[in-house]
Amino acid sequence: MAYKTEHITQQLRAAREAQKMSQRELSARSGLTQSHISQIERGTMEPGLGSLVDVARALDLEIVLAPKKLMPAIRNILDSASASSDVLTSDQRKLVGRLERWFAQHRGGFGSASEADTFKDSLALLRHLPLSAEEMDTFNEATARLERWQADPPSRQELSRIAHAVRHLRNAAVHRDRDDAVPRSAYALDEEDDNA
Amino acid sequence: MAYKTEHITQQLRAAREAQKMSQRELSARSGLTQSHISQIERGTMEPGLGSLVDVARALDLEIVLAPKKLMPAIRNILDSASASSDVLTSDQRKLVGRLERWFAQHRGGFGSASEADTFKDSLALLRHLPLSAEEMDTFNEATARLERWQADPPSRQELSRIAHAVRHLRNAAVHRDRDDAVPRSAYALDEEDDNA
DNA sequence: CTGACTTATATGGAATTATATATCAACTTG
């Protein structure tokens, strides 16, 4: 019964998750109930247009009616924006990459498999979430001896300390408010980097 | 009671009238009742999302959820299309067309697939967005040797230069404000009694 | 004026949504 509108409600969920907003927070911002939102996102029911408008506004989205023949052009713009996930500094990217490569070879050094998995998952998130300069300092400090870990693996105790630091940074990045988030470029379209 | 969705339902009416379709015909195509459509257009009631989807499809419209930040660019596209399909000079149309045909045969010459895609997408946009006379000069200059590319493909370096020029023109066209837009033909749109 | 066509309204009942309030399982975090 709700298959017609599935693609739209899916977009809502995607947008909410992209902004790392919980259903309850969206509920507070939009005026709808959390339960209501859950049902909409799951396709249990079709929202009224009024509800859609409320939710969209809470997510900073606008509802546009576009002629089908213009969709390629519009998709182009939408895509070029979502592609601007380039918020990470190159330092952060490099460090995460090195840690991931190192981990691929030394995951056995962890106390348990689940601890290793948590570590890997944290790294995966840190690949996508920006860290502040201060946090990067912490990150660097915790992994300062990374270069030598190849030959001389860290002790279990040190490894635990590192894992904790990484998870802490991950949590900070994940739970950062969208408002005081790291500044990002307004328009990806404006970027004219020639050497990309 | 329906103020929130007024702008959307007004768009529906505008689209229907632009296509010179009666409420009855839209009723037949969408599956909704004529009286239902009348109420929606007049704001007597708010349609469900399902009804909106049905009507939109009957009008050849797509419902898009767009980040507010991108609305200027999107409005630009929508406006330039609704203004008239004759905003583009025949020169621009021809040149874009030739480039697209040439590209279909020589996309392999690009450094990477993504670079080639970007080039193609930029062309797709330049098919819909008007360029000023000056920009057309730049465009022409960058592709002056197009006639000979069939027999003698451009070097990778020259190709990169061309791609950059095209992307630059695309960006300029996309982010141009509607107000200082390219001069339009005088009698493009006048038959609209929109009270928005 | 008649006839064809269009949009605006009214009414009433069936179907569905809106909303509040709880509860629950799965996870996270400290």
Added chain:
DNA sequence: CAAGTTGATATATAATTCCATATAAGTCAG
């Protein structure tokens, strides 16, 4: 482990939509 979040569900009731069937009212052509 204890506390707190998150998302999915379960009710139950109020509010709206949905839709069909008329009907009024306006326009336009012949």
